[in-house]
Amino acid sequence: MRRSIATVSLSGSLADKLTAIGAAGFDGVEIFENDLVAGAMGPEEVRARAADLGLGIDLYQPFRDFEAVPPALLARNLRRAEHKFAVMERLGATRLLVCSSVSPESVDDDALAAEQLRLLAERAAEHGITIAYEALAWGRHVDDYPHAWRIVRMADHPGLGVCLDSFHILSRETDPYAIETIPAEKIFFLQLADAPRLPMDVLYWSRHYRCFPGQGDLDVAGLVAHVLRTGYDGPLSLEVFNDIFRQAAAMRTARDAMRSLIFLEEEVGERLDAQGALNLPAPALSLPAPPPAAPVPTGFAFAELAVPEPRPLGDLLDALGFVRTGVHSGKPVELWEQGEARILLNSGSAESEDGPALGAIGLESPDPGASVKRAEALLSPVLPRSRAPRDAPLDAVAAPDGTELFFCRTARPDHPSWTDDFGRDRREPPDGEITHIDHVALTQPWHHFDEASLFYRAVLGLRPHESLELPDPYGLMRSRAASTADGRVRFALNVAYVGAHDGVPYGASHGGPGVAWQHVALASRDIAATARRLRAAGTAVLPIPANYHDDLEARHDLGAERHRLLRELGLLYDRDAHGEFLHFYTLTTGRVFLEVVQRLGGYRGYGAVNAPVRLAAQHAASRPRLG
Template identity: 50%
Template sequence: MRTSIATVCLSGTLVDKLHAITDAGFDDVEIFEPDLIAAPQSPEEIRALCERLGLGIALYQPFRDAEGVVEHEFARVLQRAEAKFQLMDRLGVDTMLVCSNVATATIDDDDVSADQLARLAERADAHGKRIAFEALAWGRYIDDYRRAWSIVERADHPALGVCLDSFHILSLGHDPAAIERIPGDKIFFVQLADAPILSMDVLSWSRHHRLFPGEGGFDLPAFVAHALRAGYAGPLSLEVFNDVFRQTDPARTALHAARSLTVLQDALDVGRLASDSDRHSDSSSEPLELDQVELKAPDTDEVAALLERIGFAPRGRHVSKSAWLYAAGEARLVLNEHNVSIAEPRIAGFGLRYAEPHGAASRAERLGARRAHRRVLSGEADLPAILSPDGTEILLSGPDSGIRWPEEFTGGRGAPDPGILGIDHINLTEPVADIEEAVLFYSTALGLTRESAAELAGPTGLVRSQVLRSRAGGVRLALNVVPPLSEQRPAARRHAQHVAIACVDLPSLLTRARARGLRTVPVSENYYDDLAARLDLPDEELVRLRSAGLLYDRDEAGEYLHCYTETVGTVFFELVERRDGYDGFGAANTPVRLTAQHAAA
């Protein structure tokens, strides 16, 4: 199946967009008319550029307000269309999208619309062109693809077919199954967009909130499957209106878009309609557990001191790099000072353990992940590594390699605190412009399952949090969107990320850690007063929590105790204790943490 994307999906000039679309691997492009009108290049120059790039022009769009009009108005429609057909000759494109009338229709009569579209198709045919008629969800009279097809069928012209747009069909809740009753050769074009399920007027929803496949709530595999079963053989094309995507780097957005089509095609290639859980049914594509977290800085002494106060012990220095391993229980953190270009400590990468790491790396690459190039000397573990869209390095280890690589660190000392079990989860931050791309990457390239997002109040605005995890629970990853006001804060507190450390008997561990000098984020007295009012906790438990400075949450399965350390650079640590199967992240307590950290910044 050929892939296509509309230029409206991307930022930049038309030439910028065409280069980005080509570099991302698309076969075809839809030229959005405003992009061509604004371009200084002639249609012939754009055509020549596409030919040099090997990029087909699959569609010219949109032509508006063409049918359902009085006859003298339709004469002007034909004049406009004649000019566009001549333009399409110069551009080298044979199909034009005609939208159902929104502004000028005054006749709600299928016979009239069919007659006018047939005459428009006759003019198109004279130029060797085709008309793909699309029912807009906000069309004045025609807003249902089934009615659009009925009108096209009544017009009965070989140069007239339908365009099926997933947003216009699924946003109104129309059943896409009837697509299979349309002959495949009369489906001239298929446009795809996902979207979050929102309750708002459909025009604003469409113009500002469309997403790429796999990022919203529409069942696009089912939608496309209906078109393919009808016999559609044209390109699958993305048409995504989104305020964020039209402001971000076009090359990165195009890669993001291409990844979404690869994921969609994977769901189709298995020969069945795949849900999110089905797509990762192959256990070899899903990570088993977190192997390690890497923090980078020119000087990691402050982070090292914090880890030792928590209860980690240094395992030693790497045999060939300026890097140190700190370990406790199954938790391993690498402090790396090798080839560092950043000023403050930050989470630079993490390791995941797979049953087949090289196969997982190859799958991630096919989904658009870049390979990370690492210097590996003889005798060192050569782990495959990939880069997330923001450059976070992800090392993929196997059942054996995950055991061997720590042996490259020598000269350790001391014993870790026995209360530390391992790494519970990682929390990364993403700018609002990058969150959809990041979620799609981590859920597809790494084989994680996406859970519902939450919005949490903080002093600088709402924090959107998206959790991803492996189905078995060995890997938990939370992505937080940075509020705009947070971007204006000092760099050292702007993008604070954290590593959550799983513990047993957290109150006792905290007593030992504080004796080693650990300081945790303070908790207000108001919090404990509210806790006493909300939850039926024994008095002695409330006293214990208050005296230890611990936050508390519970669900139907169990309880969650946690606290946060001070922030070093852009990193802090969370100490957590899960009791009796608790599976959340203490989200209700996030505003307390954000407020305390904001006050300390």
């Protein structure tokens, strides 16, 4: 099937957009009229440029407010259409998108709409052009695809069909099943967009918040499966209006778009396979071969911190009960372990200029090679082996924010272990309260959040959780977790707000530490013991205000003894329907801090309710002291 994308989905000039679309490997393009009109390239030049890039012009769009109007206006609209047919001929485009009218001058009369669309299709045919009629979700009289299809059927012209758009259908929760009643040859085009569920008017939502399939909450794959079951074999074409994509670099957005489409095709294939198992008729057309399946990671192998020098963080790990079990045979990297929690302190990395930072994460994979093949098939940069700072063969890719992800099999007989580089005389990890890494939290640049969200879902096979908004003293922070079904690998992705550039103190401005913090959360089986251990070592943790515990006591009645303990040890508390959560934080150093958590019962969250308190305390702790 052809992969296509509308030029409106990307930033820049039309020339820039075409270049980016070509480079990302698309087959075709929808020319969004405004991009042509505002550009200096004439239609012939656009045609030649697209051809040079191997791109077909699959659609010219949109033509608005045409149908079901009084005769005088019809004449004006036909005149307008003839001008557009002329442009399309110069452009070499043969399909025009006509979207249902929003004009107050149009009337609610299907027969009239059909008659006028038939007339338009006849005129278009004289130019070798066909018409794809689309129901806008906010159309004045025609606002869903079954209605558009009734009119197209009534018009009964071979050059007139429907255009289906996943956003218009799924945003209004129109039942997509009836798509299968439309003959494939009358589905002239398929436009695809996802969106996060947001409680707003559909037009406003559509104009600002569309995103690529897999980045939002709509079941785009389910919709495409319905379309393919008709036998549709036209393009799968992305059409996204997104305030952030408008500002981002076109090349990167185009690659993100292609990743979305590859992942979507895989999901659609799974839906169709599932239907096959139910003995439902299979679609006439087969999808491209899917990427290799995602080997679901089974845990964190390690977290690597780039540090200017190993001492202060090593002291903290020591206080937490970690032991330095080994030193890399050839590089200034220390391995610290406790249970299955492993932290690497790398003092030889260039990333440590602003103080400690989280540079790499190791994930346990059932098949590291397959994990990398999947990442590569989904257009993620695979890190060259030569760049890997360790000697054992390691399979690694770069996450969208630049964090290196290594796929590991730690101490398994079937695969070389990265731990071998830390010497044969590696000490035995101690068995303390801390058992493993519970989760890793990464702050994403604000304009790469959707890309990151799709990456963790598509490349690593994690399941996205709901999006949250957390008030920080200097802005709202968006947060979204992604985890494996069993919770053994959990990531929290935070999106930095864009700090105002004047008057906001202490590193909260754009790119400063206030919005770029990263942290590693360590699971403890006895958080009170861990907290006491730190206290005994004289190690300060993030101070939690007494006001928090006063409020906690107002909200929950945990018994006087438990409240006393939480207060004394400075622990934060949350609970959900499945269990309870206790946690505390170390002080931030560079961009990094550690969290210690204890899950009681089946608690599923990350203590988000306490994040505002944590953020305020961190800002307070990062203020320069007076005197």
